[in-house]
Structures are given as structure tokens and as C-alpha cells.
Amino acid sequence: MSETLERWGSKRAFILAVTGAAVGLGNIWRFPYVAGENGGAAFLLIYIAFVLLLGIPVMMAEILIGRAGRRGPMQALGALAAEAGASRHWRWLGLFGAFTVFCILSFYSVVSGWSIEFLVTSINGNFAGASAAEVGAGFDAFLANPGLLIFNHSLFLFMTMTVVAAGVAKGLERLNNLLMPLLYGLLLLLAAYATTTDGFGTALSWLFLPSFGDVTASVVLHAMGHAFFTLAVGACALMAYGAYMPDDQSLPKAAFAVAVLDISVALLAGIAIFSVVFAQGMDPADGPGLMFVTLPIAFSELPWGSLWLSVFFLLLLLATWTSAINLAEPMVATLQGLGWRRSVSTAVVALSVWLIGLLSAFSFSTLAEFKPLFRRNVFELVSSIPPDIFLPIGGLFIAIFAAWVMPQARAVSALGMGGRGYLLWRTIVRWVSIPLTFIVLLGGLL
Template sequence: MDNNREQWGSKLGFTLASVGAMIGIGAIWKMPYIASKTGGGAFFIAFLILTFTVVLPILIGEYIVGRSSNSDAIRAYKKLVPNGHWDLVGKLGILGSILVFAIYSIVGGWVLAYIIKVTTGSVSHIDQAQLSLQFSLTSANTATAIAGTGIFILLTILIVSLGVRVGLERTSKFMVPALFILLVILTIRGLTLPNAVTGLQLFLKPDFSAINSKSLLLILGQSFFSLSVGISLMVTYGSYLNKSINIPKTSAFITLLNFFISILVAIAIFPVLYSFGVKPNDGPAILFVVLPSIFNQLPFGSVFFIAFLLMFLIAILSSSFSLLETAVAPFITKFPSRALATWVIGGLVFLIAIPATLSFGIWHQYTIFGRTIFEAIDYVSTNIIFPLGALFTAIFVGFRLPRQLLFDEFTQSSRLGRKVFMLWLLLLKYVAPIAIILIFLSATGIINF
């Protein structure tokens, strides 16, 4: 055990940091689109069921791996099972964290650029076609894109270099409530628009005819991505947990809070789109083209659009803190200080992000298997590393760790009995791996449902 390892100062700090790690790009520009595509209210019902039966068991497993080993994402697996090469799961998670952080940093750079644009009025009072051109010019501008990415990474480095309590926990206690307040304000504003309530009713009305094997796989994939399961991020956060926190109960609460905020995001966005007769889009277009065109038509639209951008910036920053922390944690002891390790890893991410940033501009012609560099990094991390990491974690926890260790960690500081434990273990060992394999085979095109 590493007795000098940092720990969370409170259950609240850990909870808010975990929620902040989960709320990111997926919740804001993917969730409304997928929800509208897969039956509205039916999506949220299926999402909740699949999250609690498939994804939550693995989330609990990752926390257990972290706390029982008291180690970073690489050493944790080796410490618990010295024989074999299970540390490769942690290394895969580190790679995934770095790649996802690179993607987040690029998007974060765009958000910073747009905050300036909205403040100066350069994207105000122009139509959707001009906004689309404006986004293309912004993302293709080498200086703007690289500078924005660099500033975003710099902000993340500054927080992570301060450590768990002073950096991650203290910042999360401010940023996550701020995110929630901005969401509530935007939701109230959206619901006051003409026909917004009707649109919300249509959106939330369950359409179970839209639920089929393809939509279930889409929903399950969204659930994995939204809870950041599969890249050892929660192994890292779990390693800072003390024994006074019950992992299953806290994990369930974090999952519910994440679900609630995700619904709020959808409610904040969808009525606004419906009020103006716009269909939800997947990807950056909804944030940088569609929503600005709508806000431009509203009284004080620029104020509300800045609020939306700030909400999005907080969401991706809080996620980026956890991604960089996961990548930095294994190397802290190899450098004279945490700060130096953070700067080195952050600098590495910046170098990786540059080619992906340029794929919207001067390097757009360079492709990897038909995808731009940005798209290739996004595809590998989301469709390969996430599901593989989650699958190997489920197998590792379910079949390689001693039953007594799992029971002790599962029931620590609670009255949860053996029946609840056995149900969790059943879901982890059998239900979750089968679901992940189906997602992976479908995402890679090996099978079609």
C-alpha cells in the first residue's frame, strides 16, 4: 500500500469530481441527438436500465480495483494479479485517456474561440449558412485552432498539477454546481419559448417502436461513453478513496446524478430546437452552427449563448481534468514532482492534438483508413479502446480477483448483504461482457443487427 498516496478530502468532493469526469462532449452534443433518434422517453428508460445492469457493475469494479490496490491505472492490475499481463488493461486505459483528452482539447479550443467571437459580436446577426462558413473558417485557421487547443491544455495542466484535493476536488466543488446552475437557467429560458413545452412533451413521450437491436446498441454505447467506463479513469479516482465510503451506494448515486444532468442537458437543448423547427444534429454543428443561429433570433440571445458555451466549457474541462490525471498518475513517482509530470504529459498531449487540429485545415487531405486524423483518433478511442477496456476490466474483476476481496470492498461501510453482492457479480461476469462484445462487433461492422 502507498501510504503517501493522496486521498479525496470528502465524499462530496469525490462525488462531484466523478460526476464532472462523466459530463462531457457525449452528454451535450450526442445525447439529445441519440435520444430523439431512439424514441425520446423510451431512450431514457432503456438508457437507465442498461446503465444500471451493464455499465454500473463495471464502474463499481473499476473503483474496487483502484481502492483495493491503492495504485495508479497501470500498477493497480499488476499489484492485484502479479502473474500475467493484466497491466496492459491499465496501459490501454492510459492511451485512451490521452487520445480522448486530445480530442476534448481541440473542441475546448473551439469553445474558447467562440466565447471571444460571441463577446465581440462577430457571430451575431448572421444566418445558419454564414455560421457554418464561420465554423469552417475557425476550425481550419491554423493559428486560432492551435492557440485555442494550447490554452485549453494549459488550463487543465494548471489544475491537475495542484493535486487531488487542492486541484481536482476544490475545482470540482465549484465547477459542477456552476454547471448545474447554468443548465437550470438555460432550461428555464428554453421552456419559455413558443411551442417549447409541446416539443418537450413530444420529446419525452416514449416511442417504444424506435427501440430495436440497433438502437439498444447505440444507447448502450452512449451509456459507456457517458460514464467514462473502460479507460481506467475510475480506477485512478478509486485509488484516492478511503475505506469510509461504500463504493456501490456512492457509484449508484453518481450514476443517477449523471443521468439527471444528462436529462437536463437534453431538456435545455431540445425545446429550443423544436421551437424553431430544427432537428437535433450529432457533432459540433449543433453547438457552433445550429444553436447560434437560434440564439441570434432571441432577445439577449448572445448572453444565453455565452452561458451555454460556458456550461459546455465547464463540462469538458472537468472531464479533461480526470483524463489528464489518469494519464499523469502512473508517472508522478518517475519525476521530481507532480507538477513536472503534469507538464510533460500535458505537453505530449498537445503534440498529439496538433495533427488532429490541422486535419480541419492544411492537413485535411491526410487520412487514416478513410478518416481524417481527428476522426481516426475519435473512432479508435470511442469504438475500440472504450469497449475493449470495459470488457477486460469486467473479466479481470469478475474472474481474476479473489471473491473475498470483492465482497469486503463491496460491503465496506454498508449493510449490503451477500445477495446484492452476488447479483452485482453475476451482472459483471456475464451480462456486461456479452453486451460489450455485441457493441464491439456491431461498431466495427463485423456483425449487423
């Protein structure tokens, strides 16, 4: 089996890259409002349990396929399936993963563009002294301005694909090594600031003192879904990264390190955000508006609020940028596997994502009433169906392939845990992770 030409330059580079793919809107935007809507600490503990039972085992499955195949997702799946005497149609799972990431990136780029706009607005001090009505009206006016949405979408996508075009070593690795430590530094700075607010103690109690009497089936399902979504599994992105993984790196240790870093971002973001929210007596269950309406209002009433709000939106921009860069890689790798040059592959992906992203940008104005399916507009469709349905489908088949189909010798070698370790991992994937992934899928369909 031919091998990829590039490798991550170090074990640290691989961990930062996978963490960069995992850390994004899911940690800083989605986690706070999902936790807020589902009871805080009880949700957090259930979420961590599902990261261990579902997220990490499936993440390991996806990475080991790429590591064993040493090719793009389609080519690795096809070659490993043929080696196992299974159908080569398994390779289409790689294409499905690329399509999933394509859909996600098309709306992700639009939403990430919001962080650019809000960063500039906060730096200019425009939120200072603004009332709740003014901030809410400003956000609505921003969404209703397709020209502004498209400009920020275009700028963010240009930032993303320029890095991807440079390749693994000169692009992704170099930027991850710079931005991920900066991201954690900003997050720690915000968390330190949170300790000075009146809401810090309340935020800690709310996040870390569970009340299991409030746990419902819905809370469990949301925790399970978030554990799956936040680790970026199911889209073959981690499979593409596994192909570049150093030969001497421990896959289990790397997966665990990524999970710990990912959870730590969510926790630190939760502490920073909810301390500010509680300090101003606001509702932690404000939903998606928490990030772009509630927080600007809350920060505007605190000392040095504009400065700290600017730091927060810079953090959000860095998180979405690193995530988008790392999510774009599997699409480019898929086209490269078909014999395309990297520059051409990157240009085709960039143009395609930009064009489909226009539909999401117009969904808040011109196309707001265009609802082609399930009474949802384009933005509502691409921001719900791919993460809620496509990712679990991809994760389910990735886990099935790794635990039931691919050659055992290949899996043992790629996993690097020895025979007993492999059997333990395989048992967990077969009888715990796969059923849980199926439940996540059912939850997305309902």
C-alpha cells in the same frame, strides 16, 4: 500492499470528481444529437436501462479495483493479480487505459477549444442577426484556420494541466467543488429559460413520450454505446480515483449518485437545447453541427439570445474543462507509479497531448486529405477509434478482472456490500454487463 498518500477530503468530493470525469461533451454535445438521430424518448429509456445494467456495474468494477489496490492503475492491477495467483501481465491494462485517455484527450482538447472561441464570439454578440449561411460559413472558416484552433487547444490544455499539477486535494478536489455546482446552476438556469420558449412542450413530448415502433437494432446499439461512453468507464480513470476514495464511503451509493447526476445533466441539456431548436422549427437530428451551427442560429432569433448563448457556451466550457482535468489524472498517476514526480509527469503528459493534438487541429485544413487508415484523417481516427473501440476493450477486461480474477475477499471488502451484495453484483457483471460490453465492442468494430 502500500497505499496511496492522498485521499479525497470528503465523500462529496469523490462523487463530484467522478461526476466531473463523466460529465462532458458526451452529455451536452453527444447526447442531444445522438438522441436526435435515434428517436428521442425511446432512445432515452433504453439508454437509462443500459446505464443500470451496464454502466453502473462496470463503473463499480473499475472503482473497486483502484480502491482495493490503493495505487495507480498499473500497480494496482499488477499487485492484485499477483495476490490472486494470476499473471502480472494484467498490469498492462492500466497502461492501455492511460493510452486510451491520451488519445481521447488529444482530440478532446481541440474540440473543447471550440467552446472557448464560441464563448468569446457569443459574448461579443457576433451571432446576433446572423443568417444560417453566415453561421455555417463562420464555423467552416474557423475550422480551416489552424492557428486559431491551435491557440484555443493550447489555452484549454494549459487550463487543464495547471489544475492537475496542483494535485488531488489542492487541484482536482478544490476545482471540482467550485465548478460542478456552478455547472449545475448554469444548466438549471438554461432549463428554466427553456420553459419560456414556444418549443418547451414539444421538447418535453419528444424527450419523454416514447414511440417504440421506431426502435431498431441501431437505436438499441447506440443507446448501449452511449451508456458506456457517458460514464467514462473503460479508461482506468475511475480506477485512479478509486485509489483516493475514502475508506468509509459506500461504493454502490457513490456509483448510483454519479449515474443519476450524469443522466440529469443529459436530460437538462436535452430540454434546454431541444426547446430552443423546436422553437425555431429546426431539426433535432442535425448531428454534431447541432452545437456549433444550429444552436447559434436558433438563439440569435430569440429575445436576449446572445446572453443565453453565452451562458450555454460557458456551460459547455466548464463541462469539458472538468472532464478533461479528471481524465488527465490517470495518465499522471500512471507515470507517478513509475517513480516520476508529479510535476514532471504532468509536464510530459501536457506536452505529449499537445503535440498529438496538433495533428487533430491540422486535420481540418493542411492535413484534411491525409488519411492514414480506413480513409479517415487523424481527427476522425482519434475521435472514433478510442471511444468506440478502446473504451469497450478496456471496460471488458476491467469487468473480467474484477468479477473473475481479483481475490474475492479484496473485492468484497472494496465493494462494501457484504457477501450477498457482492454475489449479486458479480452475477450481474459476469452474465449481463460483460456480454453487453462485448456487444458494444462489436458495434464499434462494425
